[in-house]
Structures are given as structure tokens and as C-alpha cells.
Amino acid sequence: MTRHDLQKILSPIIAIIIVLALWEFWVWYMGWPTYKMAAPSDLWPAFWQYRELFAINAWQTLWRTVVGLGLAVVVGTILGMIMGLSRVLNDALYPLLVGFNAIPKATVVPVVALIFIGQHDFNTILVAFMISFFPISVSIAIGLSTLEPEYRDILRSLGASRLTVFWKIALPKTLPEFFGALKVAVTLAFIGTNLVEIVAPHGRGLGSLFDSGRIASNYPLMFAVLIALAVLGILLYYIVVALERIFAGWAERRPT
Amino acid sequence: MPYKVLKVRVTKLIEIKGVSHSYKTAAGPLPVLKDLSLSIAEGDFCAVVGPSGCGKSTLTRLIAGLMFPDSGEVLLHGEQVKSPRKSVGMAFQNPVLLEWRTILQNVILPLEIVAPRMPKEQKEERARALLAMVGLQGFEGKRPSELSGGMRQRASLCRSLVHKPDILILDEPFGALDAFTREDLWQLMHQLRIDEPFTALLITHDLRESVYLADQVVVLSGRPATTQFVLDIDVPGPRPIDMLYSMQAVEWLAQLRNQIEIAQGRGGEKDMTA
Numbered sequence: 001m002t003r004h005d006l007q008k009i010l011s012p013i014i015a016i017i018i019v020l021a022l023w024e025f026w027v028w029y030m031g032w033p034t035y036k037m038a039a040p041s042d043l044w045p046a047f048w049q050y051r052e053l054f055a056i057n058a059w060q061t062l063w064r065t066v067v068g069l070g071l072a073v074v075v076g077t078i079l080g081m082i083m084g085l086s087r088v089l090n091d092a093l094y095p096l097l098v099g100f101n102a103i104p105k106a107t108v109v110p111v112v113a114l115i116f117i118g119q120h121d122f123n124t125i126l127v128a129f130m131i132s133f134f135p136i137s138v139s140i141a142i143g144l145s146t147l148e149p150e151y152r153d154i155l156r157s158l159g160a161s162r163l164t165v166f167w168k169i170a171l172p173k174t175l176p177e178f179f180g181a182l183k184v185a186v187t188l189a190f191i192g193t194n195l196v197e198i199v200a201p202h203g204r205g206l207g208s209l210f211d212s213g214r215i216a217s218n219y220p221l222m223f224a225v226l227i228a229l230a231v232l233g234i235l236l237y238y239i240v241v242a243l244e245r246i247f248a249g250w251a252e253r254r255p256t
Numbered sequence: 257m258p259y260k261v262l263k264v265r266v267t268k269l270i271e272i273k274g275v276s277h278s279y280k281t282a283a284g285p286l287p288v289l290k291d292l293s294l295s296i297a298e299g300d301f302c303a304v305v306g307p308s309g310c311g312k313s314t315l316t317r318l319i320a321g322l323m324f325p326d327s328g329e330v331l332l333h334g335e336q337v338k339s340p341r342k343s344v345g346m347a348f349q350n351p352v353l354l355e356w357r358t359i360l361q362n363v364i365l366p367l368e369i370v371a372p373r374m375p376k377e378q379k380e381e382r383a384r385a386l387l388a389m390v391g392l393q394g395f396e397g398k399r400p401s402e403l404s405g406g407m408r409q410r411a412s413l414c415r416s417l418v419h420k421p422d423i424l425i426l427d428e429p430f431g432a433l434d435a436f437t438r439e440d441l442w443q444l445m446h447q448l449r450i451d452e453p454f455t456a457l458l459i460t461h462d463l464r465e466s467v468y469l470a471d472q473v474v475v476l477s478g479r480p481a482t483t484q485f486v487l488d489i490d491v492p493g494p495r496p497i498d499m500l501y502s503m504q505a506v507e508w509l510a511q512l513r514n515q516i517e518i519a520q521g522r523g524g525e526k527d528m529t530a
């Protein structure tokens with residue numbers, strides 16, 4: 001392991017420790033009781049006490065986020081392809097998509113909950129999907145519509161089909177933008193999932209655990225959930241980063 | 257072994273007969289080519305020069321079968337071009353190499369379309385041989401961004417030749433290179449004509465380039481483009497670069513210069529000898 005690698009791992013850990021220390025000091029200094037503001041030292045007991053609930057709910061949140069995001073990738077890619085390959089459909093769909101994206105999703109949650117009463121898993125996935133497909137479709141559409149004609153022509157002039165051109169050139173060329181959008185989308189999908197979990201009655205997942213902490217005025221539990229959410233969010237984000245390295249690593253400027 | 261310029265051009269590989277073409281634009285049809293004719297014999301190198309925006313790239317797209325003319329005929333081996341064919345190689349000013357592929361994999365790309373069943377080793381062997389020919393041995397595993405502009409253009413030439421096309425279409429491939437690199441590549445083209453014989457149509461802005469490389473220089477008029485002037489360059493290859501400083505070449509260059517001015521509508525008397 002080089003000095004650089006070591007520094008890459010150590011510096012965020014040190015940053016986290018400093019933040020926790022400041023937080024602990026601050027709560028102690030202000031003399032706040034736990035029902036007003038929990039300190040980091042209160043979180044671990046809360047977490048340990050409810051560890052089984054944490055495991056179950058974290059899994060709920062995780063799989064629904066991933067399914068919602070997966071749906072967003074599929075639908076977003078198809079929409080992006082349609083818009084990127086057809087000028088007319090792009091002009092037709094773009095304002096619709098922008099308008100849809102502009103609606104705050106918090107207002108959509110009760111609507112969705114009303115339409116599909118009791119379908120908690122479905123609702124959660126639907127909101128995670130709705131909130132996250134937009135950046136994906138836009139990135140794909142822009143990637144495809146800005147493809148220089150020469151890139152197309154080197155294969156088209158050999159009689160290659162549109163599909164071959166898409167598969168061999170347009171798609172790989174769009175991957176860096178796609179992963180840029182996916183990093184935004186994964187965070188959005190995660191927010192969508194939690195939104196439904198917190199708002200929906202009898203919900204599941206970390207969001208509902210947070211809500212039960214709120215109802216019971218169990219502040220250490222609430223904060224422990226927030227930390228768990230942060231950890232899960234980081235995990236999801238870095239999974240996308242890892243996928244990006246694998247599939248679009250070529251786009252990274254190598255130090256020369 | 258020097259190659260000969262055939263005095264009697266027997267086999268016409270490409271014949272363009274009275275081709276006219278317009279683009280449909282928002283402001284109505286834009287006539288780009290008008291009654292344009294030219295022919296290229298097998299093994300010949302034809303350069304096309306003309307004012308910017310006159311329709312040169314459009315002409316290449318018609319020959320490649322990517323577009324079809326409104327009227328007139330584009331014939332290859334005497335047969336009308338009705339669709340793209342596997343026997344075309346194209347290179348552009350922008351080398352359009354794929355960054356996610358190595359140089360070797362970039363050169364192989366056309367074979368994946370044209371000869372999907374060819375064994376991988378055979379494809380690679382062919383690509384390696386070409387890369388060696390253009391002086392890129394040792395760079396097979398590099399990414400395009402790791403190469404200089406001249407090297408990328410060399411790789412792009414290899415890609416356009418890898419499937420042994422009948423016709424090599426070069427749309428200003430040396431236009432973005434610095435003068436010295438450009439001259440290196442000119443000389444490489446002469447070398448390639450020996451090692452890897454091809455028929456070529458070169459679009460260029462550079463009159464010196466056209467005289468040094470071509471057996472036949474065609475000057476197109478301004479838009480809509482028609483054949484304005486044809487010049488035969490009867491100098492056997494490979495030509496030394498100082499061929500450009502011979503009296504004969506200087507005379508040709510002056511003649512072409514004059515024709516370009518006419519094409520731009522700035523010349524003296526309007527000369528329409530086709």
C-alpha cells in the first residue's frame with residue numbers, strides 16, 4: 001500500500017472522528033439531556049439495543065432503493081434512447097419530463113399512497129423510481145444526440161445496422177455521462193425511498209424506524225437511524241463508483 | 257519498387273455521372289451538387305479540392321452509399337450504389353478513435369462488422385501488420401488519448417484499410433495536423449500505396465497536398481458544386497517531397513490556385529472547362 005492509498009483511507013476516517021468529537025463536546029458543553037439532543041456516545045447503545053430492527057429495516061430500505069433505481073435505469077435509458085435518436089420525440093417529450101421532474105416528490109407521496117393503498121413496497125419503489133429516472137434519461141439523450149456524425153459513419157459506411165452502431169459506439173461513448181447521472185440518481189432514489197417510509201403509516205424500512213423513534217421521543221434511536229442512513233447512502237454511492245471504474249474507467253484521465 | 261501511373265485508365269472503379277443533390281432545410285431545398293461528374297480508375301489516387309462548404313463531404317457520403325443523389329448516377333464497378341457496402345474505408349479530419357478500445361482494438365473494428373467470423377488471432381495479425389507499416393508497432397496496447405495527433409491519424413488510416421476496401425475515402429484527414437507531421441503522413445501515403453495498394457478519393461483544402469499525392473486533381477466550383485477543372489499529375493510514385501519544388505509542380509499549383517479563385521467567384525474570366 002502506497003503512502004497515497006494510506007492517506008486516501010486515513011483522511012476521511014480522521015475527519016469523521018473529529019466531527020464526532022466536536023459533536024460530543026458540544027452536547028456535553030451545552031449540558032443537553034438526551035431527549036433534547038443525543039450525543040454520539042448515546043448512539044451506539046441505541047443501535048446495539050435495536051440491532052435486529054436495524055438489520056431488518058436497513059435491508060428493506062436497501063432493496064427497495066436498488067429496485068427503484070434499477071427501474072429508473074431501464075426506463076430512463078429507454079426514454080433517453082428515444083429522445084436521443086429522434087428529434088421529434090425529443091421536442092415532444094422534453095417539456096413533459098422537465099415538468100414532471102419539477103413537481104416536488106413530497107407532494108407525490110400522498111397521491112401515490114392514495115392510489116395504491118396498502119401497496120407499501122410498490123409505492124416506495126415507485127417513488128424511488130420517479131424521483132431518480134430524470135437525470136438518467138437526460139444524460140443518455142444528450143450523449144446520443146451529441147454523437148459526432150463521423151463516429152456513426154465509420155460503421156454505417158460498412159453497412160452496420162443502427163443497433164450495431166448503438167451497441168458498439170453510441171452506448172459505450174455515453175457511459176461516462178450515464179455514470180455521472182447514476183451517482184445523482186442513486187442519492188435521489190434513496191431519498192425517495194425514505195420519504196415514503198417516513199410518511200406512510202405502518203411503513204417499513206429505516207424511515208419508519210426513524211418515525212417510531214420520533215413518536216417514542218427516543219432521540220438516540222432517531223440519531224442512530226440518521227447515521228445508519230448516512231452509512232447506507234455512502235455504501236450505495238460507492239457501489240456506483242466501483243461500477244463506473246469497471247465499465248467507464250477508460251474515461252478517467254490517467255496521470256502521465 | 258515504384259508504382260506506375262496508368263496512362264490509359266482502363267477499369268473505371270468509380271463513375272459519377274451528372275449527379276445533383278439538395279438538402280432539405282427549414283429555409284427550403286439547398287442545392288449542394290449540380291450535374292457533377294468524375295471518374296476514378298482502379299488503383300488511382302484522386303484529389304478533390306473546392307471552396308469550403310461547396311459539397312465535398314456530401315460527395316463522399318454519396319460514394320459511401322450513406323446517401324443517394326436526387327438525380328444522376330453513382331457507379332462502383334459499373335453498378336449503381338444502392339446501400340452502404342463493406343468495401344469502403346473512411347477516414348476524417350477527426351480521427352474518431354474509440355477511447356474505450358486500445359489502438360489495436362480500434363483498428364480491428366471494421367473487421368468485426370465486415371468479417372465477424374474471422375478468427376480473433378487473424379484479425380489481430382492483420383491489424384498488427386498495418387500498424388507496423390505506419391510505424392506504430394509498440395503502441396498496439398495504448399489508448400487513443402495517449403497518442404499524438406499524427407499517431408492517431410496513422411491509426412485511423414490503419415482502421416480505414418484493415419478490411420482491404422475497394423475505395424478509400426479520405427475527408428481532409430491531414431487538415432488538423434501541423435505542417436511537419438502532415439508531410440510525414442503524405443510520404444506515408446505513398447509508401448502505403450506500395451505496401452497496401454488502394455484506390456483513393458481524397459478531399460483536401462491543401463493544393464500542395466493534392467499535387468503531391470494525387471494522380472488526378474478535380475476542382476469543384478462553389479456551391480452547388482460541379483466539376484470545374486480536372487488536372488492530371490503524371491508523375492510516378494513514390495514521389496520525393498521535393499517533387500513539389502519542381503517547375504512542373506509550381507506550374508500545376510498556380511493553375512489550381514487560379515481555378516480555386518474562379519470557384520470562389522473571385523477569379524478573372526469564368527472558365528467552365530470540365
Ligand SMILES: Nc1ncnc2c1ncn2[C@@H]1O[C@H](COP(=O)(O)OP(=O)(O)O)[C@@H](O)[C@H]1O
Nearest residue numbers: 279280281288307308309310311312313314315
Ligand atoms: N445534413 C445536412 N442538412 C442540411 N444541410 C447540410 C447537411 N449537410 C451539409 N449541409 C450543407 O451543405 C453544404 C455542403 O456541405 P458539405 O458537403 O459538408 O461541404 P464541404 O465538405 O465541401 O465543406 C454546406 O453548406 C452545409 O451547410
Ligand SMILES: [Mg+2]
Nearest residue numbers: 312313314427
Ligand atoms: Mg467537409
